[in-house]
Amino acid sequence: MSTPLPLRVFEGEARVYRRVWRGSVVTSFLNPILYLLAMGVGLGTLVDRNAPGGLEGISYLAFLAPGLLAATAMQTGAGEGAWKVMAGFKWRQTYQAILATPVSIESLVYGHLLWSAARVLLVSVVFATVMAAFEVTPIGPALLAVGPALLVGVATVAPVTAYTARLERDTGLSNLFRFGIVPMFLFSGTFFPISQLPGFLQPVANAVPLYHAVALDRWIVLGITPRVAPAVSVLYLVAWIVGGSALAVVAFRRRLVR
Amino acid sequence: MSAPLVEAHRLTKRFGDFVAVDGIDFTISAGEAFGFLGPNGAGKTSTMKMIAAVSPLSDGSLTVLGEDPRRDGPAIRSRLGVVPQEDNLDMELTVTENLYIYGRYFDLPRSVIRDRIEELLDFAQLTDKRDATVDSLSGGMKRRLTIARGLVNDPELLLLDEPTTGLDPQARHALWDRLYRLKQRGVTLIITTHYMDEAEQLCDRLVVMDRGRIVAEGSPRQLIERYSTPEVVELRFRPDVPIGDEARYAGMAQRVEMLPDRVLLYTGDTDATVAKVETMENVLDSFLVRRATLEDVFLHLTGRRLVE
Numbered sequence: 001m002s003t004p005l006p007l008r009v010f011e012g013e014a015r016v017y018r019r020v021w022r023g024s025v026v027t028s029f030l031n032p033i034l035y036l037l038a039m040g041v042g043l044g045t046l047v048d049r050n051a052p053g054g055l056e057g058i059s060y061l062a063f064l065a066p067g068l069l070a071a072t073a074m075q076t077g078a079g080e081g082a083w084k085v086m087a088g089f090k091w092r093q094t095y096q097a098i099l100a101t102p103v104s105i106e107s108l109v110y111g112h113l114l115w116s117a118a119r120v121l122l123v124s125v126v127f128a129t130v131m132a133a134f135e136v137t138p139i140g141p142a143l144l145a146v147g148p149a150l151l152v153g154v155a156t157v158a159p160v161t162a163y164t165a166r167l168e169r170d171t172g173l174s175n176l177f178r179f180g181i182v183p184m185f186l187f188s189g190t191f192f193p194i195s196q197l198p199g200f201l202q203p204v205a206n207a208v209p210l211y212h213a214v215a216l217d218r219w220i221v222l223g224i225t226p227r228v229a230p231a232v233s234v235l236y237l238v239a240w241i242v243g244g245s246a247l248a249v250v251a252f253r254r255r256l257v258r
Numbered sequence: 259m260s261a262p263l264v265e266a267h268r269l270t271k272r273f274g275d276f277v278a279v280d281g282i283d284f285t286i287s288a289g290e291a292f293g294f295l296g297p298n299g300a301g302k303t304s305t306m307k308m309i310a311a312v313s314p315l316s317d318g319s320l321t322v323l324g325e326d327p328r329r330d331g332p333a334i335r336s337r338l339g340v341v342p343q344e345d346n347l348d349m350e351l352t353v354t355e356n357l358y359i360y361g362r363y364f365d366l367p368r369s370v371i372r373d374r375i376e377e378l379l380d381f382a383q384l385t386d387k388r389d390a391t392v393d394s395l396s397g398g399m400k401r402r403l404t405i406a407r408g409l410v411n412d413p414e415l416l417l418l419d420e421p422t423t424g425l426d427p428q429a430r431h432a433l434w435d436r437l438y439r440l441k442q443r444g445v446t447l448i449i450t451t452h453y454m455d456e457a458e459q460l461c462d463r464l465v466v467m468d469r470g471r472i473v474a475e476g477s478p479r480q481l482i483e484r485y486s487t488p489e490v491v492e493l494r495f496r497p498d499v500p501i502g503d504e505a506r507y508a509g510m511a512q513r514v515e516m517l518p519d520r521v522l523l524y525t526g527d528t529d530a531t532v533a534k535v536e537t538m539e540n541v542l543d544s545f546l547v548r549r550a551t552l553e554d555v556f557l558h559l560t561g562r563r564l565v566e
Contacts, residue, residue: 003365012359020350093346099312100340101363101411102332258273258313 005103009111010118012098017119025087027079028123032072033130039191040064040134055142058222065136066217067146067190069127073149073212074156076123080116081160089165089255095115099256109249120153121146137221145217151237152213157183158244165251170212189214209240261324263415264289264309265444268318271304271470278304280470281318288414291437291447293457293464295552297562300467302450306419309448310340323414335366339413343420345390345400353379353403354388357410364411374410381436382406398429401437409440417441418449422456434459439443454552466556473559478552485558486550487512491531494543510534515557519551524554 004009017024025250044060088095098108127149128142136142163176187197190212205211212233215226226233264286271279275378279301286292294302303518307313308320311327312335320327322334347356354375361371381384382402387395395403401421408416421437422430437460441447451457457464458478466481474481482488492512495501501521507514511523511531525531528547557563 003362008363008365011362015355015359016348016350019355051455092349093344094348096342096344097360097407098363100310100335100338100342101360102336102365103363104332256312258307 005107013115016150066221070213073153077153077156081157085164115155124149148216155240162247270317293461296467301470339408339416378406487524
């Protein structure tokens with residue numbers, strides 16, 4: 001039996017990663033831990049001292065950790081959809097080389113998304129383990145929280161892949177992070193509840209996929225009831241995955257089939 | 259004779275209003291080394307991409323290895339080798355890893371790939387460099403690796419898009435030698451080039467393309483005989499001397515080609531022409547007698563030079 005085409009692309013990506021993983025260790029694993037230390041433990045001490053019981057009776061570290069898990073997953077997904085895709089089209093042109101083989105456009109996109117999902121999963125599991133090590137939560141709920149993180153990671157990589165596939169220059173990627181990913185990272189409930197945002201911004205935050213993943217993870221880890229029904233949040237994230245993947249296939253076809 | 263490997267009829271490629279390939283016909287048989295010769299923008303690469311089943315045809319029909327690229331793209335691609343103009347290798351990976359990954363896209367079993375890698379490294383003279391990253395290879399080595407990668411699935415047909423563009427003379431000859439070996443092994447080669455010497459060295463048969471059309475077809479020798487004379491006398495003038503007009507050279511050769519810096523005299527009787535040229539010695543910087551090349555064919559067919 002022949003290997004499904006997307007899995008062949010997945011295998012290729014995995015081979016490349018085996019060679020370059022050292023470079024990604026800091027951004028993927030160390031940064032989230034540093035954030036957890038600096039914001040959760042450092043800043044958290046200050047927050048807890050000045051607002052006892054202010055965050056529904058939980059420590060700032062515990063409040064932050066599940067949100068940061070989801071936000072890190074989103075960031076990992078964005079990176080996979082941005083730099084990796086730009087390299088495939090322009091810097092290394094490996095996509096053109098792959099399409100000269102039996103691999104089709106759809107398989108190329110799905111293989112890329114599948115690999116990105118694996119990267120998000122890896123980063124999230126490491127983060128969840130660290131979260132348990134900080135005694136935020138037992139390991140069981142921590143690993144359960146990887147589910148929404150994985151969803152938001154893929155819900156990010158799919159549309160970002162579609163976006164990158166339409167770019168001719170990499171300046172568009174800086175803008176994506178400057179005006180898209182970083183604001184979402186900061187203002188989607190990761191570091192503080194979105195109820196702190198000015199009223200007109202709250203619906204905006206509600207529309208961001210990360211908000212839903214953060215809410216789901218706080219529900220799983222801390223038992224904080226989300227304002228949106230969990231099933232709705234999950235469906236919303238899935239919709240981003242499905243829609244983003246379809247857009248990515250269209251964008252790849254426009255770019256590569258000439 | 260066996261069925262042709264590639265058969266094109268009224269093959270057309272349009273990009274919006276621009277016609278890149280304008281209804282061309284050609285047939286390529288098994289074991290042949292077939293060339294598309296033409297300047298940049300002649301439609302060579304577009305034609306190659308359609309044969310490689312990565313670019314849909316706009317019109318006409320095309321059969322590759324007995325199949326229709328519109329329907330059987332993956333099946334065709336699994337039997338083809340492609341060497342693109344740009345070495346789109348994975349720069350971060352080693353020589354061996356590049357071959358390995360590519361073999362996996364064709365779903366070759368791992369053990370088969372491992373054996374084939376040894377053969378290909380030997381063929382591409384890269385055995386010493388097997389664990390070097392692509393980044394560290396010279397231009398000629400990268401090119402040979404790209405060709406080796408195109409052979410990983412043991413293709414029946416190898417497409418080479420400008421295989422030696424940008425290489426130094428030594429690397430070019432090393433590459434031609436490799437391609438010649440492939441041809442002897444019975445691999446059918448399709449080559450695009452804008453180098454006359456390359457087409458003459460490698461191709462059994464070729465078509466000359468200009469602005470999306472085929473303007474001539476035949477073996478290099480046939481084309482030269484048909485559209486040129488066996489020999490050419492090239493005249494170069496002193497910088498202060500005007501070249502004059504064509505009438506000045508009437509009667510010296512069968513055909514005269516005026517270039518900005520030179521005059522080419524196409525002659526069937528070299529001795530007679532040279533005798534007449536020698537009377538102009540006081541205004542000439544130099545002259546030389548050479549064999550006609552495909553460049554002369556192209557110049558004759560289009561009135562333009564092949565490589566500007």
